[in-house]
Amino acid sequence: MEDERPDPRVWGHIPGVPVGTTWASRQECSDSAVHPGIISGIYGPSAHGAYSIVLSGGYEDDVDLGETFTYTGSGGRQKTSREGKAIRMGPQIEDQSFKHHPNQALLMAMKNNRPIRVVRGFKLNSIYAPAEGYRYDGLYRVTEAEKAVGKLGFKMCRFTMVREPNQSPLPVRYYEQTLAKIKKNSRKSDTKRASPTRSKTKPIVFVKDERKPVPQKPIVPAKDERKFPTTVMASGPSRPTQPRTSVPPPSPQTSPGRSELVTRSPRSRPRTSLPYPHPQPRQATEVPRRSDIPSAEAFPELPNFEGEYLNI
Structure with missing residues (x-):
């Protein structure tokens, strides 16, 4: 025969279930x-007191320090959706009250100083x-009850x-604790570095530059008045110097003709100390007048034009 289920309506440990199960x-x-139960976090009647609770991270105001x-x-919480369907874990929509039966059960357990079994779930944001899954962490007692405004703005x-003394120590998730420290330190370092992925980008504000321009002075070239010493370069054995002969300027009679000036280019002209003289105008010759032409008698060898014919 299968073992019968033990009675959960007792204060204290359940026989056969040690701490840490x-x-x-x-x-x-x-x-x-x-x-008992798979939804409610508080089990027990309001008239006698609560027997057990579950810490599963259902509320933002839960603070777990292990021993306390x-x-x-x-x-x-909201119980139904807009379509009228039941909601298991709806959002917080109003204040809590101590007149609620589960809350009355915890108040009665505090009044009667009853021990309460505590179960922690994996959804709880705590290193404990x-x-x-879920773990049984032993017996606790309610020492204080208050009503204060929570993180969502409602009275909770x-x-x-x-925790009761002389119980097995609580296991701590050292890996998760170390990971949490690493994440915390990384967040601090990211804020110091001002990473663009985490920091909010600030808009660029253009500031009007009201500075007056500096007047530029005109650039005046300065005359180089430096005196450089003249040095005589050393050479080989001195050669006898010959006196330079000056080339006489060409006379008007020996000036180059037109054909020579046309055929020669400026590059082929010999360089002389003096330039070519300007062409001189020709002297005008006296044209004989008609009255000065000699008559036919002056040429006896020519035939007479008044003759019969000219035998040329």
Whole structure:
């Protein structure tokens, strides 16, 4: 025969379930009688007090420090969608109240100083949460209850719980803790470096330049008045110097003709000390007048034009 399920309506440990027992799902945890139910986080009647709770990260105001933690009460969530369907974990839409039955059960457990079984789930954002599934972490007692405004702006019921002494130490996820430190340090270094992927780009603001231009002075070239010493270059044995003979200027009678000037180019002309003289105008010859022409008698050898004919 199969063993009967133990009664979960007891304060304290469940027989046969030591601290540190883990389960893969809420259903297995419910079957062990440590925390019945697969949805509600608080189990127990409001008249006598709560028997067990589950820390699964359902609320943003939960703070887990291991031996102590702040637990957020129940209520204030949206239960149905716009289509009328039931919602398992709806958003927070109103304030919580201590008149809510699960919250009354925690208040009654604090009033009667009852120990409460605590189960941590893998969804909890804490280094004390298991890497997977759910884990039984022993007995805690409610030491304080208050109502304060939470992170979402609603009034939330908060319960401070302290772990009972002489229990097995809580396992810590050192790998996740180290990873969290690395991420934290990387965020700080990114903010110092002002990485473009993380930092917000600021708009570029153009500032009007109201500076007056500096007047430019005109550039005046300066005369180089430096005196350089003249040096005589040393050469071989001195040669007898011959006196230079000056080329006499060409006379008007020996000036080059037109054909010579046309055939020769300026490059082929010999360089002389004096340039070519300008062409001189020719002297005008006296033209004999008609009255000065000699008559026919002056030429006796020519025939008479008055004769019969000219035999030429």
